[in-house]
Amino acid sequence: MKTPSSYLYDLVHSLSKSEKRYIKVQAGSEDKDYIQLMNALLAQKTFNEEQLIKKHRNAKFVKNLATHKKYLYDLILKSLANFGEKEPEDKVLEKIAAARVLFNKNLAEAAMKELNQGEKIAKKYEFFELQLQILELKKNIVKNHDEKAHYQIFKAESECLALIQNLKDYWYLDMQLTVFYYNFTKIKTDEHKQFIQKIIKDPKIQNLSLATTFKSKNIFYSINSKYQRILGNHEQAYELNRQTLLLYDSYPHFLKLYTKEYIGLLFNDLMSYGNSIQFDRFEEGLQRIKSVTERPELKLHRNKKKYTYIKSFVFVILFRLEVFYLLNQECKTKFQRLLSLIPEIQKGLNEYRRLIEIPYQIYIFYYVALAYFHNKLYKQALDWNNKILNNFKDDTRKGLYYSSKILNLLIHYELKSYYFLESCIPSTAKYLKSRRPLLATEKALFRFLNQGLNSVHKNDKHVLIHEFKEKLKELSLLESEKNLFVSLGLICWIENTE
Numbered sequence: 001m002k003t004p005s006s007y008l009y010d011l012v013h014s015l016s017k018s019e020k021r022y023i024k025v026q027a028g029s030e031d032k033d034y035i036q037l038m039n040a041l042l043a044q045k046t047f048n049e050e051q052l053i054k055k056h057r058n059a060k061f062v063k064n065l066a067t068h069k070k071y072l073y074d075l076i077l078k079s080l081a082n083f084g085e086k087e088p089e090d091k092v093l094e095k096i097a098a099a100r101v102l103f104n105k106n107l108a109e110a111a112m113k114e115l116n117q118g119e120k121i122a123k124k125y126e127f128f129e130l131q132l133q134i135l136e137l138k139k140n141i142v143k144n145h146d147e148k149a150h151y152q153i154f155k156a157e158s159e160c161l162a163l164i165q166n167l168k169d170y171w172y173l174d175m176q177l178t179v180f181y182y183n184f185t186k187i188k189t190d191e192h193k194q195f196i197q198k199i200i201k202d203p204k205i206q207n208l209s210l211a212t213t214f215k216s217k218n219i220f221y222s223i224n225s226k227y228q229r230i231l232g233n234h235e236q237a238y239e240l241n242r243q244t245l246l247l248y249d250s251y252p253h254f255l256k257l258y259t260k261e262y263i264g265l266l267f268n269d270l271m272s273y274g275n276s277i278q279f280d281r282f283e284e285g286l287q288r289i290k291s292v293t294e295r296p297e298l299k300l301h302r303n304k305k306k307y308t309y310i311k312s313f314v315f316v317i318l319f320r321l322e323v324f325y326l327l328n329q330e331c332k333t334k335f336q337r338l339l340s341l342i343p344e345i346q347k348g349l350n351e352y353r354r355l356i357e358i359p360y361q362i363y364i365f366y367y368v369a370l371a372y373f374h375n376k377l378y379k380q381a382l383d384w385n386n387k388i389l390n391n392f393k394d395d396t397r398k399g400l401y402y403s404s405k406i407l408n409l410l411i412h413y414e415l416k417s418y419y420f421l422e423s424c425i426p427s428t429a430k431y432l433k434s435r436r437p438l439l440a441t442e443k444a445l446f447r448f449l450n451q452g453l454n455s456v457h458k459n460d461k462h463v464l465i466h467e468f469k470e471k472l473k474e475l476s477l478l479e480s481e482k483n484l485f486v487s488l489g490l491i492c493w494i495e496n497t498e
Helices: 007-014 017-028 033-043 049-055 067-082 087-106 108-124 128-141 147-184 190-200 214-231 234-250 258-274 277-294 304-326 331-340 342-355 358-374 378-389 398-416 418-433 438-451 459-474 479-488 490-497
Strands: none
Touching: 007 033, 007 067, 007 342, 017 033, 017 067, 017 147, 017 490, 033 049, 033 067, 033 490, 087 108, 087 128, 128 147, 147 190, 147 214, 190 214, 214 234, 234 258, 258 277, 258 304, 277 304, 304 331, 304 342, 304 358, 331 342, 331 358, 331 490, 342 358, 358 378, 358 490, 378 398, 398 418, 398 438, 398 479, 418 438, 438 459, 438 479, 459 490, 479 490
């Protein structure tokens, strides 16, 4: 039997108060079947179609539930498209639609006026495909004997196609390097070296002047920055990131389209400060990110939906920066500070939870759990860690998901859940081993936990802890093991255990 889709439920619960009000006003009556369905879905804390049917078995929408679900889904999408301030792309599409209507009514001059207005916006924001649609419509409007108009359309279309090709070339080069970076991170073989050199020696990557659009220039810096990170030249990568920020300063209207990407650049800009002692500079960078939502170029105050979305992204980015900075501090300082952030984090989650992407949710849940764990608040740590283990799959944010499985063992060890650990230690080891080779630190940890279960006397446990502590210090020096030490704070934990 096919499992009912939760798409409509997820969409309904993603609506803001003003969006729900707008949809209901458009409906005209609360008695409409699809509005009753929406209210019923809103009342559910988790999606359960069987319970929905059982609870509302006398409601009209239940009789043709599939039809009403599809109608409501389509209606919400259509309503949201008309809700709030129009994006630049929407404005161009409206001009194209208006021109078609006018042309069909033989009002050619008025149609051309609409197309010219749309073309101006399309050029400004580099909507090349829309620009081609406009030019195609102009071909139908200009008079057969107007040779000058024909040439202008031909010239504009040729220029537009050249810009599209330029952007496509840069996009493909970027995708090749991006796939390599995520798969390998560094050059490890001669074959890797040849592959990277072929990309990086392309004239388009060597010469900025060959990038003929804002988007191409943006990709130019992105490719070169990735290349420097692959080589381990973080200072050069940082400088290229700053060049990209300057590019946005030269084309401020693109901030409206790429606000999230711009905030990401500010995040990368700060990562260079995070593990240094220039805390004042780091704080200044945090304030710069916070102020993005107030930038006049964005006019976010006109679009509440986008304003809330960008604020949710800023919330996530600021938390990631705090974590990045704190993980480079001393044990006691970082986990106490992390704990102090939790009320603010809970407030942000209550406000933005449905706007935060799943990988970022996992990130937040994990570090909140870690903060509780290192402050010996183990039950709270277990609650937050279970938010990951019980609600997400391991195909998203794999590294943190695996760390969450290990943290689960540490929490139960501190809670003295020894019966649980007897079965959970081998199952966790088997689970991790089936997905990737076990790290030496993981093997040592599983061995230590198993020995701890069989140890009755305090003196024996003290010896085990001391030996494990020395082993961890040795393993922490290995480059291949460092990520696990950072993500779990193992040295901090074992020192606090004695």
